[in-house]
């Protein structure tokens with residue numbers, strides 16, 4: 001996940017005057033959509049009992065109530081359920097309103113705080129990391145980008161082949177000529193596709209690439225692929241050239257959990273290397289916080305179910321798992337937080353770091369760690 005642009009935009013949706021309401025809602029079937037207004041009401045009712053809500057002034061409460069009304073109005077007008085889940089960000093008195101569609105199911109949640117609640121979004125993005133799909137045969141090729149909740153075709157080519165090769169017993173002059181022409185065509189085709197793949201990968205920075213086609217093509221085509229892309233191809237999927245594109249995509253999507261696992265294993269291997277060999281890795285909450293403060297974090301790695309309640313200084317991000325009233329670093333008042341790691345994620349976005357939530361076991365390390373830009 002290198003391009004955090006859209007998420008980074010959300011980070012700036014931060015307002016000191018008015019709170020921000022973030023809603024995650026599962027609307028994966030029409031019944032859930034129908035019930036969604038009740039769900040929002042109940043979540044909201046529950047939030048009004050929380051300390052953050054109770055500490056708001058009247059104008060702030062007014063803003064939040066406008067958020068809830070706006071959300072209900074939006075849900076009333078929503079008829080179709082083409083998305084499985086949605087995320088709504090609203091801060092009425094700061095004129096903030098944003099809806100993000102999800103292709104995956106998500107747990108219902110409503111959070112009212114001073115910044116957008118990003119965790120479920122970032123976790124969903126880590127569950128569906130960006131990768132490339134290359135479908136190739138002797139005559140055609142397509143390249144797709146699969147990213148979060150979308151699939152985009154980025155490249156398509158048809159190679160015109162000479163089909164007049166016949167299979168008679170011995171080769172005539174004409175036949176040999178045609179065969180040579182066919183080989184030249186194939187050479188040009190593979191070269192063209194591999195160059196396009198290289199350019200697209202340079203731009204898109206795929207986390208991995210899946211190759212789809214027939215086995216005998218893979219071996220030929222792979223000779224043309226540049227090293228940078230070749231090492232990203234961790235899986236070939238045998239596909240009949242006559243298969244429909246939707247079916248092909250469906251088959252390739254089945255590789256996602258396996259590929260995620262592999263990606264995360266590699267990520268932790270890299271962390272391991274950086275930590276033990278280059279001192280470019282840190283483990284644990286305090287070490288990560290310090291590295292973030294110094295702007296050294298390249299990739300922040302958090303175990304999916306890791307949460308740490310505690311206290312945080314909103315001005316310098318100093319945190320403590322135990323109650324501390326005043327920041328020992330800058331003398332500001334410390335605030336209670338339900339998750340220190342969430343606060344650190346906002347710091348990581350500020351310095352443009354990658355954020356990876358991992359599903360695999362991190363026991364060998366700590367549930368929060370980072371790979372650094374320099375030591």
Ligand SMILES: [Zn+2]
Nearest residue numbers: 313316327330
């Ligand atoms: Zn401080």
